[in-house]
Amino acid sequence: MVSAIDNIVVEAVGLTKIFKDFWGRPKARAVNNIDFNIRQGQVFGLLGPNGSGKSTTVKMILGLLYPNRGMLKVFGEEPRDVDMKSRIGYLPEETYLYKYLTAMETLDFFGALFGLSADKRRERSMQLLDMVGLSHAVNRPVGEFSKGMARRIGLAQALINDPDLVILDEPTSGLDPIGCREVKDVIRLLASRGKTVILSSHLLADVQDVCDEVVILYGGKIRASGELQEILKEEDKTRIIAPRLNDSVVSELKDWLLEHGVKTVEQVKVDHPNRDLEEFFLDVVRQAQAQSVDTAGAQSGGEVPAYLVAGEDGPAQAKRGKAVLDALRRPEEVKPIQEEEPAAEPEAQVDLSKLEKLGAEPLKVEEEPASSEEEAADAAAKAREEANLRLSKLKGED
Ligand SMILES: Nc1ncnc2c1ncn2[C@@H]1O[C@H](COP(=O)(O)OP(=O)(O)O)[C@@H](O)[C@H]1O
Ligand SMILES: [Mg+2]
Secondary structure: OOOOOOOEEEEEEEEEEEEEOOOOOEEEEEEEEEEEEEEOOOEEEEEOOOOOOHHHHHHHHOOOOOOOEEEEEEOOEOOOOHHHHOOEEEEOOOOEEOOOOEHHHHHHHHHHHOOOOHHHHHHHHHHHHHHOOOHHHOOOEHHHOOHHHHHHHHHHHHHOOOOOEEEEEOOOOOOOHHHHHHHHHHHHHHHHOOOEEEEEEOOHHHHHHHOOEEEEEEOOEEEEEEEHHHHHOOOOOOOOOOOOOOHHHHHHHHHHHHHOOOOOHHHOOOOOOOOOHHHHHHHHHHHHHHOOOOOOOOOOOOOOOHHHHHOOOOOOOOOOHHHHHHHHOOHHHHOOOOEOOOOOOHHHOOOHHHHHHHHOOOEEOOOOOOOOHHHHHHHHHHHHHHHHHHHHHHHOOO
16 A cells, blocks of 8 residues: 655665675676665565565665665665664564574564563564464474474564564565465555565565565566556456356357457457465365364464554664664675675674674574484573673663
8 A cells, every 4th residue: 555645765776786706806786777766655576586686675775785886765864874774674585593592582682672671572572473373482492493483483573673664585485375374464464554565575476465566676677667556457458257157148248249349259258267276275274273173383373463553662762773683684794705895984884793792693593403402401591691691781782
């Protein structure tokens, strides 16, 4: 849904990102001179096959990568502006989590980075875990989570600060159809609350269901763009859907159409529309759930937290967004070896020491488990202690 006020949240003009190889030669024009505007309340889709420049665009909007050329404004500010980052929620393409922290501790950790009080962190974490269908796994270490469960907690993490701009890089990857549908419902809800959502995906069905406007990227360039309804509309065709008609009626209808301007009978197509596979699938699962068939893993999501529906934070929200983005970055992104950097602005570099304080290396979810249960418990206790220590140090900063 497009906001009545033409409030531009993200503005890009001539945006360009070139990655260089070891010798400094241009290697990949990841993003090549693109223009777009994203308005408040829009769900904006960045579409394109693998390697088309979606994640690079997202990272420039977040201030994690710096454009070589072009203008980019987010909420009217430079993407590196720290205050602005507390208004953003980000789900990275790959969910990197601290594997020994439980689901609850993970959300608490990110909530603390945004400066939320302990009470608010607890309240929001519980509500978000319920929303993404993980309330049964509150105390399980996220290292044990399946890919779908990790995606769900990643989404919860992206919403803990009640952001105005939510950036979701391939949010439905690894999710089952129920999870996909829930994510899409959350996205629509956020937009209806006036929040802006940027969604990168190569899964066209997901985009078609939720996006107001899309750009289709290929080779770093925008190949098509516009409002989805407009792009997909076939202006020169008309479809009529009616209750089942018998053959004689169909034949009479065809004759009538031929008398009224349709040139040949081949131009008229009559069939029975297919049911949407997603709807059908969800029906089957709902029936199984009604019969109380057991399942492991993530469950269907619950209610959307009241704070996301109603909104309660003013602009006074703590300005801790940058620390959160730093925590979400992959280690190799902290200092891209091949990246062409404008030399003039060293302060724009991510603060490596901050990342270290946050917990050395963010660990991938699919890590090997520890060899014995005792060892795992030991390691978990240690990691938790260390994370808490780092967290308290971090909170003491600024
Ligand atoms: N850190 C990097 N160093 C060098 N090349 C990169 C880097 N990140 C992305 N690229 C290249 O930029 C192009 C666009 O990548 P990306 O934005 O990740 O695409 P998408 O998200 O659409 O799959 C690809 O050719 C990719 O190989
Ligand atoms: Mg990507």
